[in-house]
Amino acid sequence: MRIELLHKRIVQWKNHLIPPVIALVYLFFSFEKLIYVDIIKLLFYLLSLFFVSFFGYWLNDSFDIDLDRKSGKSNFLEATSLPLRITGAILILSLALFTWFLCNPSFIATLFFVAEVLFFAMYCLPGIRFKNHPILGPLFDAHYTHILPILFTWFLFVENTFSCWLIPIYILFFCKGLRNILLHQLHDRKGDKKMNLKSFPLTFGPYITVKFINRIIIPFEIILITTISIILLNISTYPIIFWLIFLSVYFFFFSGWYFYFMNSRYFIFKFHYFLNDYYEFWLPFLAIWAAPHHFQTKIILSFIHLLVFNHTIFYFKKLFMKIFSNLKELKIN
Numbered sequence: 001m002r003i004e005l006l007h008k009r010i011v012q013w014k015n016h017l018i019p020p021v022i023a024l025v026y027l028f029f030s031f032e033k034l035i036y037v038d039i040i041k042l043l044f045y046l047l048s049l050f051f052v053s054f055f056g057y058w059l060n061d062s063f064d065i066d067l068d069r070k071s072g073k074s075n076f077l078e079a080t081s082l083p084l085r086i087t088g089a090i091l092i093l094s095l096a097l098f099t100w101f102l103c104n105p106s107f108i109a110t111l112f113f114v115a116e117v118l119f120f121a122m123y124c125l126p127g128i129r130f131k132n133h134p135i136l137g138p139l140f141d142a143h144y145t146h147i148l149p150i151l152f153t154w155f156l157f158v159e160n161t162f163s164c165w166l167i168p169i170y171i172l173f174f175c176k177g178l179r180n181i182l183l184h185q186l187h188d189r190k191g192d193k194k195m196n197l198k199s200f201p202l203t204f205g206p207y208i209t210v211k212f213i214n215r216i217i218i219p220f221e222i223i224l225i226t227t228i229s230i231i232l233l234n235i236s237t238y239p240i241i242f243w244l245i246f247l248s249v250y251f252f253f254f255s256g257w258y259f260y261f262m263n264s265r266y267f268i269f270k271f272h273y274f275l276n277d278y279y280e281f282w283l284p285f286l287a288i289w290a291a292p293h294h295f296q297t298k299i300i301l302s303f304i305h306l307l308v309f310n311h312t313i314f315y316f317k318k319l320f321m322k323i324f325s326n327l328k329e330l331k332i333n
Helices: 003-028 036-062 065-071 082-101 107-124 136-157 166-187 189-194 200-204 206-234 238-253 256-261 264-270 274-290 295-308 311-332
Strands: none
Touching (some): 003 036, 036 082, 036 107, 036 136, 166 189, 166 200, 189 200, 200 206, 206 264, 238 311, 274 295, 274 311
16 A cells, blocks of 8 residues: 555645635634534534545545556555455445534435445446546546535535525536546546546547637636626625636736737647636635625634645745746846
């Protein structure tokens, strides 16, 4: 068992997958009325989120050992026996369900949590293995990685009934998840070919994949975030303010004054991941400041978030150092 690979994955979950989900908690968790039960519920929720993610990681690597060895990839469970892998999967799933039910979830929240487990299983298990399907693979990955955690968090902390806001949230995070898995498959083409996986880029071609991401997914994400931010103006001005600041910051980060002269190939690949930063680094703060908390609470929550997700500090430092460098270069030229 390679612990360094697990540590790397935990860091990835913490820095990139959890912040967009925890933003919902910031938005609706009653910080001013915190009582012992609420704190315990939050802790059990975070544990269940970790264990269910760990279960998916364990399950995926359990059935990919031979394939990863063939392609030269590192596998977390490559040195473990079959009984240990089965026992580990049962134990981790049990911990995930146990901590989840300690949150006292609603029935519908539990349905989405169980769906998360089932999507993991259908993605990985031999005989079903949607991972090897060029269309169902990305669809399932987008759901268990990005959408289902949002849904069971919503119904755990927000409300027990469906809301019209779930539709744009679903579409937005579906776009994010689909874009990320397609980009991941683009980068893994050589390894996936060795493993005989029928990924989207290997089936339809890398050119079609890049074209689909650039001309459909990314523009639609930008339009949808803009539209949601404008619609929310009658509730709060923070969404549109954060979004406009984000776009302005990245105009300077990407040296937007050179866009007209930029090589078309370089321009195509320049914007694949920048929207992830909005979801992972900006959205939690947007949720904190848009929530109906007192000003002191907003400051405290922002500080706590920076302490727990300290990668955010390095992100903003790197971001503004790059902007300063770009402006300095522009001034010299």
